[in-house]
Structure formats: C-alpha cells, structure tokens
Amino acid sequence: MLKDRDSAAIVGTKDLARARAFYGQTLGLEEAPASGEGVAMFRTGKTVLCVYPSDFAGTNKANAVVWGVGDEIETIVSDLAGKGVTFEQYDMDGVTFAGGIHRAGDFRMVWFKDPDGNILHLNSGD
Template identity: 60%
Template sequence: MLGNHSSSAIVAVSDIDRARTFYRDTLGLELESEFMGHVLTFRTGRTKLNVYRSDAAGTNRANAVVWGVGDDVEAIVATLKAKGVVFEHYPEMDRTGDIHVSGEMKTVWFKDPDGNILHLNNM
C-alpha cells in the first residue's frame, strides 16, 4: 500500500527563523519552499525535510531525522563542529572523538536549537 510512495521527515520547531538559519546555514540544506512563514521544506538528497512551527517543538526524546552519509561522516562531523554544533556523547557506547563506533558502524547525534535529535551514520 504505502511501499510505492515516497515519504519525508517532519520536525517541529518553536522559532521558524532560527530553524531556517540552522537547517540552511549550519546543516547546508537547500531551502526548497516556504509556506505561509510557518512551514519550510528543505531538499536533503532524494528526499525532503519539512520543518514547521509548533508549540510541541523539542518534546520528542528520540531520533527525529537520520542521514546515511557513508564515508563522509568524519568530514561532515568536522565541518559541523567548526560551525558550533555540539555532539551528544553516550557513555555506554565506544567513541572516538565525537563519533560513536560499533564495529564498522560510525554514528553521531546532535540537536537542533529546539532539542530535536538529529543523527548521522556511515551506512
């Protein structure tokens, strides 16, 4: 039924202007469209990320968005860190610098300005 249809991620934010700056300038996503000043749609690879203003922003305590970045994970982490992104560190997991490592898997987590958890991995 839904397997033949595309999907996209959606993230709630409290301040649409701050979110625009973070997702466009910090993460480098292309702003594809804006609807009534309350919904932003960013291009992210072959999919889209929708960001909308909501009073419930930042209440999700689980991953909101994941990007599989392949072998670029280290370079992307370095670029984001240089832009001021702070990475989450989970003490129960092995880590090299900001990157959690488990066998061949390399993973990082960080938050947007509302506390939404964003995730990169090398898969």
C-alpha cells in the first residue's frame, strides 16, 4: 500500500517567518516552489520538509526530523555552531559527548532544536 510512496517530514511553528529564516538561512535548505503564505516547503535530499503554523509547535519530546549526513557530521556541526546553533546533550550508556557530538563507537549523533523547540537530529548514517 504505502511501501512505494514517498513521505515527507512535517513540523509545526508558531512563527512562520522565523521558521523560514531558520530552515532556509541557518540550515541552508532551499524553499520549494510549493511554499505559500500559510506553509513553507523545503527541499532536503529527495524529500521535502513541510513547516506549518501550529499552536502545538515544539511540544513533541521526540525527534521531529532526522538527517543521515555520513562523514560530514563534524563539518556540519561546526558550521551550525558558527551560526549560533546549540546542541543538546543526552546521557546514554556507552555514549560519549564532546563538541556537540555524541559518539557510540564509530557512530556519531547530534541533536539540536529549531526556534520552536522541535528536536532535529543528525547522525553519521547515510
């Protein structure tokens, strides 16, 4: 039924203009032509990220969006830190944390929040 269909991530925002700036300028995503006054659509790889107004923005306590960025994770984290992004630190058994990056063996993970508090995740998977 859905196995051959594309999917997209969707996150809520209380301030669409602020979200457009964060996802477009801070994260460097390109806004898609399908965007409009009431919704912002961003291209991310072969998918899209939809950002829409919601009074419940940022209330989810789990990952909202995840990107597998491979070996570029350190470069991306450095770039984001230079743009003022702060990274979350979570305590997990067998995982170390340094420079905004969690490490479990060779696997690296990063969490940060958008301006509404939605949790965004990067990892060294592809």
